Amino acid sequence: MDFAFDARTEELRARLLAFMDEHVHPAERVAHEQRAGLASPWDTVPVVEELKAEARRQGLWNLFLPDSPYGAGLTNLQYAPLAEIMGRSPQLAPTATNCAAPDTGNMEVLAQFGDEQQKKQWLEPLLAGEIRSAFAMTEPEVASSDATNITTHIRRDGDEYVISGRKWYISGAMHPDCKIFIVMGKTDPDGADIRRQQSMVLVPRDTPGVTIRRAMRVFGYEDEYHGGHAEVVFDEARVPVANLIGEEGGGFAIAQARLGPGRIHHCMRLIGMAERAIELMCRRAVSREAFGKALAQQGVVQNWIADARVAVEQLRLLVLKTAWMMDTVGNRGAHTEIQAIKIATPRTVVGILDRAIQLYGAGGVSQDFPLAELYAGARTLMIADGPDEVHQRSLARRELKKYR
Known part of the structure; x- marks a missing residue:
């Protein structure tokens, strides 16, 4: 069993990590400051347009689309570690690389089900990041x-x-x-x-x-x-x-086709959010003292960090397995795994973020650190693209069917 990424994935990971360190993470505070001066909160901050231009220049654009005429031609397994990296800065990185929802799902729908006129009128400008x-x-x-x-x-x-x-x-x-x-x-x-x-x-x-x-x-x-x-x-x-x-009456089937990749993309990014939370926890733990010793020496804090690391490693393996199955047996064949990661990933990441917030105290719920906003995003994904309970119901039925 080979757990190594292929050469193309490793090359893109290296480029994307450098892009994040050199451009995206430094832009987070800049974007926050620029947003305060916008006429409308919905306007794009200038630094985001700069990030988009740089991402295009570096070839880090439309990485999510497996169709090579439109996107990078990556498999789900190749895209998974890239989406995880982008999940470390979910407000900026997906938009900077034109890999942000809901545009990603809409582009997938148009690429798969749209006619030539619809693709020309709407897909092409979406792919270019113009609309x-x-x-x-x-x-x-x-x-x-x-x-x-x-x-x-x-x-x-x-x-x-x-x-x-x-x-x-x-x-x-x-x-x-x-x-x-x-x-x-x-x-x-x-x-x-x-x-x-x-x-x-x-x-x-x-x-x-x-x-x-x-x-x-x-x-x-x-x-x-x-x-x-x-x-x-x-x-x-x-x-x-x-x-x-498509055709009249085809809306439900198109929705299912759209939501499958969307669910796994969310889970990939959530792992990146969890990694960001672990990093923030560790930095806080070694820099603060309470009751005469560093937080990093407190047993409960050590348990939180250890449990978070174990959980993230488990989730990553399940997400990668799901991506591999989607590539090899299709979305329908990977239905059980897609539902499993949709159930497990948001709730686990919410728990990790909750502990990180606890470790930061008042700072954790403030605007000075990204944890509260990350928590809100992760918690929302327990509802978006189908609430957990719907996926649990379907998954349980499939398991029970084996014994009837």
Whole structure:
């Protein structure tokens, strides 16, 4: 059994680590200071554009896309350690390399299911980092953990679709460069197959009838670097029939195809967040004293650090196995493993971050250190892309099926 990364992965890891040390980490404080002077919290800070230009110059761009005509042509197994590195600075690194959600998932949808016109109009500028996008599925009035519950209606009227509905926590929608929504709604709400009722359509942000009602906060954070999260109302918004992605009734299947890679990308980045937390814990432990000795000499602190290291090593192996299976047997064949990492990784990383916050005391919940914001992001991923309980339910059914 060979646990070594291949030559291309090692080469990209070295370049990306250097990029993080030389450009991204020094830019974190700069970005914070620049954001205070922006006219709108959703505007891009200048240093982010500088990072994007440098990442493109170094060839660290669109690393997530396995399709070589569009992206770097990396396998999931090759991309996993790179996403982990980017997870150490989740506010800046994914955006700097054009590997940030929700754009990544939307580009994957367009690359896999979009027609040539849709790719030219929307995929190409997304790949170039010229525009941003949003994925509109979650709704406030139904349990969106069951995607068949969505109530947004997509009605055919001649050569147009008419979209009516209310969405919320639509990531990226507050960003001024967000130009396109992928909207999931029901084209056949009374259809016999509840998984064939839904379709996806492309809705330009400036379409009449599309209203950004308000920004949604996450644990009080605006999440500005990712373009925020919005409540969006579609009131008889009309788009051409040509804006349909794939076929009518294919929305549920496209959503599943989109969420598989998204889930593993989140888990890859979460491991990087955990590594950042361990580093911060160790630095704090050797620099502070309590009750006459360094925190690093306190038994409970040593236990926290040791347990965190063990947990991260376990998670990394499971994520790498899942990536390898996705490459070899496909997303469907790796379904159990994808669900396992989606259950295990966020909750474990939340626990590590919680201990790191405890070690920092008041500083841990302050804006002076990244821990509180990292915690908010990790805790949110216990809900995003399907809550833990949905994945547990499905995984348990698959296990029990073997004994029936």
